[in-house]
Amino acid sequence: MKYNVIKPDYYDDFSCIGGDCSYHCCQKWSIHLSQKEYKKLKNARLSPELKKVREQALSRIRTNSSTTRYAKMKLNADGDCPMLSESGLCRLQLEGGEESLSQVCRTFPRLNALSAGVLERHLSLACEVVVKLIMGKKDGIALVSQEEELKEDLRVFSLELAGEKKRAIYDCVFDIKVLAVAALQCRSLSLDDRFLLLGMFLKHIDELEAEKKEAEIPAYVDSMLSLLDTEELSEMWKGMKGDTNLQAMSMGILITNYYKGGMSSVSEAVKEKLKNIGVSAEADETGELVYTCNLETYEKSKERVRRFFSGREYILENILVTWFFTTRQPFHFREKSVWENYLSFAGLYQLLKGFLQCELSDKSTDEEFIQLIVKISRNLTHNEENQETLLKRARLRGTEDLASLAILIKD
Template sequence: MQKETLMPTYMKNFSCIGSACEDSCCVGWRVTLDKKTFKNYKNLKHPVLGKKLNDSMKRIKNGTSSDSQYAYFVMDDHKRCPMLEESGLCGIQATIGEEMLSATCTTYPRVINKVDTNYEMSAKLSCPEISRLALLNPEGIEFEHTEYDMNSAWGMNNDFLDSSKSENGENLFWPLRMFTIGIIQNRSLELSDRMIFLGIFINKVQSLIDSKEYNKIATVIAEYKSKINNKEYIASLMNIKSSPELQLRLVVELIQKRNVSGGEVPRYLESYIDMCKGFNIQEKETFDLEKLKITYKENYSNYYKRFNEDYGYILENYLVNYIFESLFPNIKKSDIFNHFTRMSVLYSMLRIHLVGVAGYHNGLSEEIAIKVIQSFARVVEHNMFYLNSITDSLQQSGMDTLAHIVSLLKE
């Protein structure tokens, strides 16, 4: 069905490359099934596939069960979907057609949102092909409205109903979002300074949300549009000191709380090991923070800084894609600063990975950077438990304030 759709232009060039993909979305993840698909598979009359499907599916019977999360495939001993053939192709699709795939398999890596009556489509960077298309554009991510053939089987991620008519300020979603993306794409500033500026702005908007002064948000947007062009104000951001100690604490958190499922994703595990080797550390409970601080600075100055100068648009595109697909800043949820904190932690963790890997490889190429970012997105962004454990640690230590986040972000 043709739908008016807003999407990044990279989506026009996307198609799954199947068995040619260097990663597989059918390995290392639990593949969930919606209720309709589960019943279709249960009733399938096929001499071979029918039995295999019945032997491989398991119902979700706890409180998390829903029509969209009704059952799942039990992975084999190698954490592979039992429907995945040796060729790297899906046995269901190959045998009975794509229309029989579950909503999860049909939709991924697409992210479908609906704002009022308009559809939006972007994609997860955990897909290698999407990472290349979205991140390797030196001109930055652009968007366009177009008539798009939206597959009715694709699952909806978020749905804003009548947001423009709300009395609680949701009608400000568009100007907030457009200004947010404009900040991140403003290349007159270093990317870390853009994030700091955004954090100061979001913190101000959060204070208005807390006091329910929604009518003042438009004025604040205008104020910060002026500030981003004020040389003295921008100079004050550039004079902010970084906090290597706080950044290194995040390194320690990364090592000590490494996502267990990361070991099931070989591509991420390779990048993770390279990062550890680049920092000359092993997984253990104690660290020599002074040595780690010296190594971090050396890696940054000798290798990462050059990469950032040549390919800074890659992380810019990462942030813009995240902002768009996660509907940030969504003031309907009233906690946009917490959302910004999470985005800042993701960005900082990713930068730490890249600094460590750069030290191990004596530099970063586009290919290595894409591998790190894609595998990081797959393991970290898709595991809220792990990400929450990092942000919770900051909160428990009182380090989730604007001042601490600014110190964490500063290059």
């Protein structure tokens, strides 16, 4: 089938390195199979050894299952897929070829989204090869458009679902995304200012949709594109300042909740991470966590990050551009507004900054940074529940408008 395809200019440079991957995709996250894939694997002719592994590993999903989320592979004690060989290759593929794999295993880290008749193809930063690719894009990520014949049975996220009323704003998806990328790549501004600029654009677009003026979005996009890199735009942000103390406390709360999960207390390991940004979290007599901050330590953590990226700040830009697409912004949550989706994305940006400040030291290597981005991407950009949580916490912090959000983001 022929598609009008849009993809990043490095997409075709991707090649899986298989057993040479230091943090491979066959570990520590769920591997789901559709009903069709489950039946196919259940009936596949396998060697006696692999057949035994299949019987132990293949498990039906009994709660909230569907035809696309029908079964899963039970991971072993080390968190690895039991089909993984000692050489780091899939034993199922070695015996039965690539066609024996489930679609998620066959296509990762490739992601597909269909919008307004155009197929977007992107690569997830949950793969270390992809992180290395974007680290080489000094001039930024460009998008290419071409017609492609795709024969594979694609798993595609589609904005428009059968039986649902189509939102009029979906006709403007690519206008919005062009403006978003241009904002994030506007290098005359700091990255924080670019992120807030993106919020300003999306807030106005959100208001246009609320007023049923979606037809005005293309003209608004054109006018804002002409404003980029002008002095007028730079002046707009000069008077806006962040609050370092509130940023540190907010970052500490986000990181604590991320690591703490459903636990009632904060582990010593998490406390050590917080110590790197000068934040402490201790329970009072009622059990509530009380946060305090040493601003000098917090500022030093920001300086460490600046030194690590000195001369290559474009890497952070490339991460945000990639995440904007792979998290399907600003329509990740179909039922929520453009602005609400942006708030979730803002939580992701804050967590990125927090993890970098907690984890990076003056001795950190590029390889350690790559593994950090892979882990963050797996745990956040591929986890619906975590992204929903980011939106809920944005509301709890009272960051429902751009001015209050700027206090928590801007240096």
